[in-house]
Amino acid sequence: MDQDHSTLLFVVILEMMLNSSLCLEYMVSWFAEIIITKLTIFMSTLFPYSDVTVKTNTLNFQVSNAQEELLQWYAENAAGSPKIIHATERCADGIIQAISKFSLGPNVSPRDIRDSMYNRKSLRPCHEVVMFYLFYERWRRAEVENSEEYVQYLKSIIHSTGNFVHPSGVDQPIHQLTDTIVNLFGDKQGVEFRVWVDRISTSMVSSGSWLVKFDKWELSGNELRCCSTKVLVNSKIDAEDQFTWMHIHQTWVDGFGEKDDMSWVI
Known part of the structure; x- marks a missing residue:
């Protein structure tokens, strides 16, 4: 330029x-x-x-x-x-x-891409994170179809042996998130529920592996919560512009969450 x-x-x-x-x-x-x-x-x-x-x-x-x-x-x-x-x-x-x-x-804003899980050719890890949380919001609001294709795709991006540290401090296998998210389809339908990420940054930790840091916000009704989040993603061998979520670690941002609140999903 x-x-x-x-x-x-x-x-x-x-x-x-x-x-x-x-x-x-x-x-x-x-x-x-x-x-x-x-x-x-x-x-x-x-x-x-x-x-x-x-x-x-x-x-x-x-x-x-x-x-x-x-x-x-x-x-x-x-x-x-x-x-x-x-x-x-x-x-x-x-x-x-x-x-x-x-x-x-x-x-085009990611929010203007209606079928975000399929039309999500990710150029960067940060884009992967944004598109995932858009899908997560739409899934819980029943704004996408409850189809087996979505379930299988969700399973394909969550690694089977990784771990997820919940903001409460509980450490659990990351693959459990898949069933949890699937079972929450439409639970926020008809209510004010929005999800977004802020202050997102990435750093390459090794070839094909990135650490993504961001604040994940969630508004449900009048309740606003936020977690400082770190996600380790690896690029897929057969598709370098797509990623697998290996590990997730979340902690509450001061004033925006209670330590023992287990209703927070991801």
Whole structure:
């Protein structure tokens, strides 16, 4: 990507970045890493009086009257440029719109992929985790079919000899999770139940093996719980873009869970 292309893409995300802190999720984190330094230089050029702070995957700044000035700059200097768009979508949708416009990578939110367990060609371990928990949410909400194909696929990604350390401290064979999840089909149907992951990161521990760290959140009715989670995944020999869950270790995040709460599944 040339300098003009990467820096001027700032206009694409002006709606969500003004007077705010931007933390891109896993889907666009790589995109932020490419442009963040150049964005800072670009912003300093446009707004020398701005207060700019750069952190890993985070851009924090405060600019007075930034929206009006940026829109004026865009109208006067870049309205006809094929390298710049003023996104019509808001917030993260604006970033996804830009990624699609410039063919920079995946541009469909995992939540918009209805059959997530089958249409889940995982490029990275973090994507594997996100798609799994989306399926888990939909399974418990009965938003997918209760079919043998799903059950077998679930068994194929859970290793038969691994272990799962529950946030209560109980250590159990990981394969027991399969039967537990299968038996929970539709138990959250018709109630407010959402699952998501946050602060996800990966590190390769050996060839074909990754440690994935993240916070797993679960909202059920008015109850919000969260676990700090570590998952060891191995790429499959016959499909390197798919993974097997080897080990899971979870601990409660302070204030978001009770030590002896065994109703938490995974």
